[in-house]
Amino acid sequence: MQSVDTVRTIETPEGIELHLRPAGPVARFWAFFVDQAVVWMGLMFAGIALTFLGPLGLGLWFILVFLAQWLYPVFFEVLGGGRTLGKRWLNLRVLRTDGRPIGWGPSLIRNLLRIVDGLPGAYTVGLVSILLTRDFQRIGDIVAGTLVVHEEAGVQAPVLPAAEPLAPALALTLEEQSAILAFAERSAGLTASRSEELADVLGPLTGSRGAGGVKAVLGMARYLWGGR
Amino acid sequence: MRQQRFEQENRPLWEDLRGWLDERATLGAEEVPSAYRRLCHHLSVARERHYSPALVERLQQLALRLHQRIYGERGEGVPAALRFLWGELPRQVRAEWRLVAVSSLLFFGPWIAAFLVVRAQPNLVHLMLSPEEAAKYVQMYDPKTPVAGATGATRDVMMFGFYILNNIGIDFQTFASGLLAGIGPLFFLPFNGLHGGTVMAHLTNQGLTATFYGFISGHSSFELMGAVLSGAGGLRMGFALMHPGRRSRLAALREGARQGSRLLFGAVALTFLAACFEGFWSANTLVPWKVKVGVGVLFWILLSSWFVLAGRRGE
Numbered sequence: 311m312q313s314v315d316t317v318r319t320i321e322t323p324e325g326i327e328l329h330l331r332p333a334g335p336v337a338r339f340w341a342f343f344v345d346q347a348v349v350w351m352g353l354m355f356a357g358i359a360l361t362f363l364g365p366l367g368l369g370l371w372f373i374l375v376f377l378a379q380w381l382y383p384v385f386f387e388v389l390g391g392g393r394t395l396g397k398r399w400l401n402l403r404v405l406r407t408d409g410r411p412i413g414w415g416p417s418l419i420r421n422l423l424r425i426v427d428g429l430p431g432a433y434t435v436g437l438v439s440i441l442l443t444r445d446f447q448r449i450g451d452i453v454a455g456t457l458v459v460h461e462e463a464g465v466q467a468p469v470l471p472a473a474e475p476l477a478p479a480l481a482l483t484l485e486e487q488s489a490i491l492a493f494a495e496r497s498a499g500l501t502a503s504r505s506e507e508l509a510d511v512l513g514p515l516t517g518s519r520g521a522g523g524v525k526a527v528l529g530m531a532r533y534l535w536g537g538r
Numbered sequence: 539m540r541q542q543r544f545e546q547e548n549r550p551l552w553e554d555l556r557g558w559l560d561e562r563a564t565l566g567a568e569e570v571p572s573a574y575r576r577l578c579h580h581l582s583v584a585r586e587r588h589y590s591p592a593l594v595e596r597l598q599q600l601a602l603r604l605h606q607r608i609y610g611e612r613g614e615g616v617p618a619a620l621r622f623l624w625g626e627l628p629r630q631v632r633a634e635w636r637l638v639a640v641s642s643l644l645f646f647g648p649w650i651a652a653f654l655v656v657r658a659q660p661n662l663v664h665l666m667l668s669p670e671e672a673a674k675y676v677q678m679y680d681p682k683t684p685v686a687g688a689t690g691a692t693r694d695v696m697m698f699g700f701y702i703l704n705n706i707g708i709d710f711q712t713f714a715s716g717l718l719a720g721i722g723p724l725f726f727l728p729f730n731g732l733h734g735g736t737v738m739a740h741l742t743n744q745g746l747t748a749t750f751y752g753f754i755s756g757h758s759s760f761e762l763m764g765a766v767l768s769g770a771g772g773l774r775m776g777f778a779l780m781h782p783g784r785r786s787r788l789a790a791l792r793e794g795a796r797q798g799s800r801l802l803f804g805a806v807a808l809t810f811l812a813a814c815f816e817g818f819w820s821a822n823t824l825v826p827w828k829v830k831v832g833v834g835v836l837f838w839i840l841l842s843s844w845f846v847l848a849g850r851r852g853e
Contacts, residue, residue: 322609324578328602365696372699379703380710409602411610418802419795425714452788453717453775453795462599468592484588491541491590535590536542 318445318457320409328409331460332445333402335437338458344396349378380422387417403461407445416454423450468495476529480515487534494531497524541589548580552600559603574604619803625849627804630797632845634770637777641769644727645762652735660743666736675737679749698817705761705809709768713802716772717795719780723769730765752827755834756820759841761812764805771801 318330356374360367386394392404392412404412404420427436427448436448445457471494482490490512497505502521509516509523516526555573557564565573581597631638656663663672708726715722741750778794779787820830 322578322601322605324575326578326581326601328598328605330602364692366692369692369694369696369699372696372703376699376703376706380707405606409605409609411606413611415796415799419799422710422714422799422802423717425711426717449717453791455792462595467596488588488591492592495590495592534541536540 316444316446318407318459320407322409330405330409330457331462332447333400333458333460334446335440337400337402337460338440338446341394341396341400341402344399345383345394346396348395349382353378383421384414384417387412387421388414397458401461402458404456404458407455407457412456416456420450420454420456423453426450468498470494470532470535471497471528473525473528473532475533476526477533478515478530479517482534490527490531491534494528494535497528539587541587541593544580544584544589545593551576552580552597555600555604559600559607570608574601574608577601577604622800623804623807625851627800628845628848629850630800631767631804634774634797634801637773638766638770641723641727641766641773644724645731645766645769648728648731649735649738652732653739656736656739657742660740663736663740663743666732667740672740675741676744676746679741679746679753681746681749694817694821697821698813701813701816702810705764705813706806709764709802709805709809712765712768713772713775713798713805716769716774716776716798717779718776720773720776723772723776727765727769748827752830753820755831756837757812757815758834759838760808760815763841764808764812767801767805767808771798771805774798774801 316332316334318332319327320330321327353371353375357371360371363370383394387404390398393402397403404417406412406416424436427433427439427450429435433448436450439448439452440446443452445451447457451457493508500508502524505524506520509527510519512527513519513523516523516530518526551573554564555570555577558570577597578601581594581601584594584597652666667675708730712723712726715726738750738754741747775791775794775798778790778798782790785793822830
């Protein structure tokens, strides 16, 4: 089954494939927005506090502006596991294109090249580049060899709903078995009517509709999973 | 094998690996690689047998986190940065001497030309500077100008902060705009050179030799060579884009950016050093200006010999 998706697959030396989900322009815009808001609020408060120190405070404030303007993303990306505060907020992470964590060199390059991505204003070049590349990379990402991915929040092991194990009447293909298991794992988050609607699709297999159908599908999931 | 048994049999291993990632002492360092390979095997098996998507996803995320930890680079740290500045940077400057020479020419050529022209024809200063700007520079270096508001150490810190913000910012800008086929450095270097040469000639014409040269000489070597190196870094990137050689254009650009950013790192270190001297030494009025010029010349000699001589042992 070949699905249309933005997943980027990397192959590791162990011969397995890992999937990364590059983040699109909207999520990245909000991360950028949060970063900017944090930085400018911080600079403002620091500025107010530092005015009490006179010229000394002004000098320190200049240094803060320099760090915030140029190096804030670099430090956070390298020391914070690829995440600035905005990216943390939106569950994004910067990685190298081969899935490894980002280092000082690539981070510096991708963040300095914001100047080019910002041309001719409002990140136009960056946006066009993100929309044209397969992995949503702006110019800085392309040159540094990095990409911004969605970080799936740690998936908890779902508990299969209790049900009497029930052997399916037909031999199911692996994909079909996997779909039934996926339904059972997600059923806790579905409303009763939606569960019934989905289970009704399997009416010919379960031979019942409504709540009875759901119970039968959950029973099959339990059976496939290995319950006795 | 049913999924339940598969999970039951292998869960201890996954928990150990997860614990190791969370810095708990579940596995010894020498056990991790084989445990990781077994996890990779489990992931392939789970995918092949179409176990439930949640299980496959959990295994793949564990594998991804381990992949990042195992293949990630060790942090380079401050000692490595100092080693780079001490040995590798001069080596790279020598290896790329043509590029550094072009960058120097773009910067110092217009500087010297502007200086000679404005010395010969003082009125031509207004080609570069508006009357207000020219007057502002004269006032800045006029010994009779009282230092407004602040004196001593606090003023030094203020100026130090300003030099960091302004000068290193210019380095970054010059470097990054080099990506546009090198146009950035090709514009910024000559422009800053013309500006510097004009100001220098104008202040010399006004007879402010002692204050002006006394001020700039101390940090001039670091600051000007910093500008040259940041320009060279930007040109490296632009040149890689225009002339990729035997690589693909993208691969050449990535390599060019990597090499260029190393030159930029050197530029930033030099500019930072310049800001230290500019903030805390150059404005010092207790030392006679001729001594300060002597110190400045000494720094030029030291910096040049560092470029020429340092890091040869490892070559």
